[in-house]
Amino acid sequence: MAATSRLERAQHTGFPVAGEPLAVDLADTIITVTTPATDLLADETACRLWWDLQQDRLPDAALPPPMGPTVELRQAIREILDAQIAGTPPNDSSVSYVNRVAADVPRTRKLVRVPTGWASDIEYHAPTDQPYQLAVAFVADSLIDFLVGPTSERLRRCENPSCSMLFVAQDARRKFCTQNICANRTRAARHYHRHH
Numbered sequence: 001m002a003a004t005s006r007l008e009r010a011q012h013t014g015f016p017v018a019g020e021p022l023a024v025d026l027a028d029t030i031i032t033v034t035t036p037a038t039d040l041l042a043d044e045t046a047c048r049l050w051w052d053l054q055q056d057r058l059p060d061a062a063l064p065p066p067m068g069p070t071v072e073l074r075q076a077i078r079e080i081l082d083a084q085i086a087g088t089p090p091n092d093s094s095v096s097y098v099n100r101v102a103a104d105v106p107r108t109r110k111l112v113r114v115p116t117g118w119a120s121d122i123e124y125h126a127p128t129d130q131p132y133q134l135a136v137a138f139v140a141d142s143l144i145d146f147l148v149g150p151t152s153e154r155l156r157r158c159e160n161p162s163c164s165m166l167f168v169a170q171d172a173r174r175k176f177c178t179q180n181i182c183a184n185r186t187r188a189a190r191h192y193h194r195h196h
Contacts, residue, residue, distance in 0.1 A: 013049050015040055017165045017177045022057055023143035024166050027078040032164040041071060051135065058135055059124045065132035073101055073136050077143050081166055085157055098140045105137035158182050
């Protein structure tokens with residue numbers, strides 16, 4: 001699914017941001033600039049909607065987790081990403097939690113022949129007693145891959161003062177999580193202040 005169509009589908013179902021790395025998309029299911037924070041995964045239905053939006057990014061055998069494990073993982077991921085942006089060390093308990101979730105699902109790394117040579121493939125094995133663990137482990141892995149990868153330095157917080165969403169700036173000039181919401185609102189506010 002293309003990022004644009006994912007974003008459109010997400011916004012249609014109540015999630016303002018989508019199409020970022022999987023862990024960043026999960027972190028963006030809470031709006032932290034409101035008091036109290038606005039939880040976009042406020043119930044099992046909303047949680048299931050979010051997982052359904054991500055299904056094509058997950059291993060085939062991944063079942064949608066319930067709200068509890070999803071929110072626990074989101075809290076750890078959000079704390080780690082907020083610390084990354086602030087340039088401060090994250091809470092050790094958040095890092096330990098992500099590592100534990102990632103380790104809960106066994107995986108097999110395989111060598112596979114592809115038309116251009118060789119590649120590696122990782123096959124995840126869902127625990128039979130909690131098959132949803134596969135999805136949360138996959139999101140934890142996505143956070144690990146993101147933070148050790150080359151794009152982690154491009155993680156940004158939206159510059160709209162009424163937004164707390166995170167995004168990965170592929171273009172150094174990008175300042176807003178979405179063009180159709182935050183960039184437009186900021187431009188409209190500037191226009192209003194200039195003319196009133």
